[in-house]
Amino acid sequence: MSIGVDQQHRVLADACAVAGLDPRGAEPIRLGENAIFRLPGGVVARISRPGQLAAARKEVHVARWLAGQHVPAVRALDLPHQPVLVGERAVTFWEELPAHRHGTPAEVAQAIRRLHGLPIPDGVPLGKLDPFVRLAERIDTATTLTADDRMWLRGHLEDLRSRHAELPQGLPSCVVHGDAWVGNVVATEHETVLLDLERCAIGPPEWDLVSTTIKHTSFGWITSSDYQDFCRRYGHDVTTWPGFPLLRDIRELRMTCYVAQRAAQHPEARGEAQVRVDCLRGRAGSRPWAWTPAL
Incomplete structure (x- = not known):
């Protein structure tokens, strides 16, 4: 289930503290079951719904494997703590994409x-x-x-x-x-x-x-x-x-x-x-x- 905006910001702040990132100036991109924020410096944070730590770990692993295969895909930041678990929610950090549109x-x-x-x-x-x-x-x-x-x-x-x-x-x-x-x-x-x-x-x-x-x-x-x-x-x-x-x-x-x-x-x-x-x-x-x- 989704959580309130204030709680999402608290989760984001806690995760950023672990990851060594600054959450000030974070802007919501999408708020729902999975909340997505844009951070200064070209970083995107994704907050999962509860109980999705394994799925978040898999997503980071897959992203790094695809990068090694030179397949264009969203890129996970190279951080020592990725994903970060805050309560029951997994937070992952990604490189922000340049301007883009839906594919044909x-x-x-x-x-x-x-x-x-x-x-x-x-x-x-x-x-x-x-x-x-x-x-x-x-x-x-x-x-x-x-x-x-x-x-x-x-x-x-x-x-x-x-x-x-x-x-x-x-x-x-x-x-x-x-x-x-x-x-x-x-x-x-x-x-x-x-x-x-x-x-x-x-x-x-x-x-x-x-x-x-x-x-x-x-x-x-x-x-x-x-x-x-x-x-x-x-x-x-x-x-x-x-x-x-x-x-x-x-x-x-x-x-x-x-x-x-x-x-x-x-x-x-x-x-x-x-x-x-x-x-x-x-x-x-x-x-x-x-x-x-x-x-």
């Missing part, structure tokens, strides 16, 4: 193709991809939905888990980003950069491809031309794989549960949460659905 489908394809082509490393705590992480928790906290809708979502989740146990063979497993949407693949003036590395894992590369694919097939957010360019630059069209409908359904559920949980604290998200549930339950016709992107 073509840029996403090129970035994840490069990531997927890396050798699986030793000594980096990647773990196996879990496409269902936090979904049950998000459903339980989606209190603006009816009890019937939440019960249906729980049943849908269990059905997807059962189907996933028999996921068809696809491309060879590799290092995947885990959440490769255009907000996590950004473009600066000179390069395309991977952000938010906490979901990096070993898994099917199709999982990363589906994130962009459904923006065309499920929602019509990108054109056929953009999607074909995405496939060409990556070298594979995931919709030709028998496992695509399952990974599509899981990703759609993840997108629904994120907004449904958010709606509990942000009334402006309630309508979109209900639209998404209605679509999954077959109340709103067939794809492409009229979802509004949640950025």
Whole structure:
């Protein structure tokens, strides 16, 4: 859960004291479950939700490994204490990116193709991809939905888990980003950069491809031309794989549960949460659905 701004500043100050950084002049970039601050001197601090020390450690390890592979990605500061644990919250420190924008489908394809082509490393705590992480928790906290809708979502989740146990063979497993949407693949003036590395894992590369694919097939957010360019630059069209409908359904559920949980604290998200549930339950016709992107 999110904490108040004053408490976030206290956590930041305590972490900076350990890291030897000056928190004066810190400006919030994003405040939520994970709070992000900009510090003077080109430093960004990320405060995790409680209980995420292992995930924060993994993100720092992955960032340092990618730097060693010369892959453009967010860079962790070289500090003796990284991450810093303050209470139950892990705080990590990063180099601030220059001016950037969301990546295009073509840029996403090129970035994840490069990531997927890396050798699986030793000594980096990647773990196996879990496409269902936090979904049950998000459903339980989606209190603006009816009890019937939440019960249906729980049943849908269990059905997807059962189907996933028999996921068809696809491309060879590799290092995947885990959440490769255009907000996590950004473009600066000179390069395309991977952000938010906490979901990096070993898994099917199709999982990363589906994130962009459904923006065309499920929602019509990108054109056929953009999607074909995405496939060409990556070298594979995931919709030709028998496992695509399952990974599509899981990703759609993840997108629904994120907004449904958010709606509990942000009334402006309630309508979109209900639209998404209605679509999954077959109340709103067939794809492409009229979802509004949640950025």
